[in-house]
Amino acid sequence: MLTPKDTSRPTPRGKNPGRNREHNRRVVLDLMRRHGRTGRLEIARLCQLTPQSVTNILDELIGEGLIRAAGRRSAAGRGQPPLDYEINPDGAFTIGMELAVTRMTAVVVDLAGQIRRQSSVDVADMSPGAALPRIETLVRELSTDQQGRLMGIGVVMPGPFEIEGFSSVGPTTLPGWAGLDAAAELTARLGAPVVVENDANAVAIGETLLGDHLHLSQFGVIYFGTGIGLGVISSGALMRGAYGNAGEIGHVVAAPGGRPCPCGQNGCLERYASTHALRESLLAAGRSGDLAELDTAHPDADPVLSAWLDEAAAHLGPVISILENVLDPQTIVLAGGLAPDWLDAIISRLRLGTSVSRRSDRTLPRVMRGQSGVFAAAIGAAALPMHDAITPRLELSEVSPPRTEPTEPPR
Ligand SMILES: [Zn+2]
Numbered sequence: 001m002l003t004p005k006d007t008s009r010p011t012p013r014g015k016n017p018g019r020n021r022e023h024n025r026r027v028v029l030d031l032m033r034r035h036g037r038t039g040r041l042e043i044a045r046l047c048q049l050t051p052q053s054v055t056n057i058l059d060e061l062i063g064e065g066l067i068r069a070a071g072r073r074s075a076a077g078r079g080q081p082p083l084d085y086e087i088n089p090d091g092a093f094t095i096g097m098e099l100a101v102t103r104m105t106a107v108v109v110d111l112a113g114q115i116r117r118q119s120s121v122d123v124a125d126m127s128p129g130a131a132l133p134r135i136e137t138l139v140r141e142l143s144t145d146q147q148g149r150l151m152g153i154g155v156v157m158p159g160p161f162e163i164e165g166f167s168s169v170g171p172t173t174l175p176g177w178a179g180l181d182a183a184a185e186l187t188a189r190l191g192a193p194v195v196v197e198n199d200a201n202a203v204a205i206g207e208t209l210l211g212d213h214l215h216l217s218q219f220g221v222i223y224f225g226t227g228i229g230l231g232v233i234s235s236g237a238l239m240r241g242a243y244g245n246a247g248e249i250g251h252v253v254a255a256p257g258g259r260p261c262p263c264g265q266n267g268c269l270e271r272y273a274s275t276h277a278l279r280e281s282l283l284a285a286g287r288s289g290d291l292a293e294l295d296t297a298h299p300d301a302d303p304v305l306s307a308w309l310d311e312a313a314a315h316l317g318p319v320i321s322i323l324e325n326v327l328d329p330q331t332i333v334l335a336g337g338l339a340p341d342w343l344d345a346i347i348s349r350l351r352l353g354t355s356v357s358r359r360s361d362r363t364l365p366r367v368m369r370g371q372s373g374v375f376a377a378a379i380g381a382a383a384l385p386m387h388d389a390i391t392p393r394l395e396l397s398e399v400s401p402p403r404t405e406p407t408e409p410p411r
Helices: 021-035 040-047 052-062 128-143 180-188 200-210 275-284 303-325 340-349 373-390
Strands: 067-072 082-086 092-099 103-110 115-124 150-156 194-198 219-224 228-234 331-335 368-371
Touching: 021 040, 021 052, 021 373, 040 052, 040 082, 052 067, 052 368, 067 368, 082 103, 092 128, 092 200, 092 373, 103 128, 103 219, 103 373, 115 128, 115 373, 128 180, 150 180, 150 200, 150 373, 180 228, 194 200, 194 373, 200 219, 200 228, 200 331, 200 373, 219 303, 275 303, 303 331, 303 340, 331 340, 340 368
Parallel strands: 092 150, 150 194, 219 331, 331 368
Antiparallel strands: 067 082, 092 103, 103 115, 219 228
């Protein structure tokens, strides 16, 4: 899943002698992850570190098994050609888990971003008392036979978190988790660092770290979980907001006076553009409400599915135009536990209005499908501890200014 030679994102600069050693490690690891096989002098040049600093860091990373020598390039001229280095996929791994209302999905991802194992189980009771022991069992099962060090565990669950009169409302949040420090509880049980994040944010991180979107640094991910959420990546980093709830678009009113929502409002986006709304449509049509029965259906072959896709796209289009004007993104990505055909069907049905994103020099579509597939949230969860360990913390360092594309007035 790595995209070699990504040069569109600014490479964070290292800091030379006597300064932030940890930062320099991250800068080198991040560069090697994005560029693939690289030589010592090239790393020094791109990271603006001295060759000696790079040698020290490479020695340290090789000692920890995180990178490895990758042979020499073919000889050109006299002398021995320099040695190349690359990320060692077996050096470390992370586990990502998605806790949804009735299902627990987990993946093991190696240091190179490849999925090593995946597992999905139906869980009738997702309250902490019932779910925590099952999480523990699943993590043990998945960790066996893995090489390298467990870097950490990412857990995603639907947001919003800790909003008075808002949290734990409705069928798209998990009961009993409000007020519980899930990260601390899980870290104590699992004996490895645990990061907890809402699903849309995790999927956005996953797309930057593991997907084919490594070259994107300014984008939004609209995630279809049980509800609907937005993760925003700005200058390569997640925009979390003051309380971790940035991007909670499910309860944005998309249809004033529309369907009542458990949050107390009418016409929330989630009441139309979510799999929960699709289930409701199926039940209203006298069907089981089980999305599995739709898995093989062509979107237009099933009238209920087709009608839901129309409705979801109709309510999503104006919200996307607002997001474009607010964020000025490179693109908006649709991702989540919907079949790729369904996501494509929503995209083809969108009627996007005029916004700052309507430009003739676009190289990417305004809206595109995510790369991480139906396991997007679990993969995103696995990306969280890796992101924490690898990605340079830009706010702690001097960085090259992000490249900006010229903005033209809307046409
Ligand atoms: Zn609502």
